[in-house]
Amino acid sequence: MDVLYRHGKASAAEILAEIPDPPSYSAVRAMLRVLEDKGHIRHEEKELRYIYLPVVNREKARRSAVSHLLHTFFDGSAEQAVATLLHVSARDLKPEDFDRLAALIEQARKEGR
DSSP: OHHHHHHSOBOHHHHHHHSSSOOOHHHHHHHHHHHHHTTSEEEEEETTEEEEEEOSOHHHHHHHHHHHHHHHHSTTOHHHHHHHHHHHHGGGOOHHHHHHHHHHHHHHHHHHO
């Protein structure tokens, strides 16, 4: 999906070429079929090959993926997910990143009440 969002459209071969440590071509095609069956992407035929395009906008897909991640790995707990993210990436964050995160937490606290 990331390749499709970055480029707007791509063939299976183009997607495969941009995946680090890629699976087989047939695995990419299988995943594209699953994504199409679920309504996340669609295809057009162009010069005897399929060109895939995203159907779901990136923000909606992002929210759906995070929701799935929360429920799958963190029992629905945003606190546990954030704590894990901070544990994993805290040394990569700059002071202004922490300030932005604190502001977002404060805003969420105000809106949640």
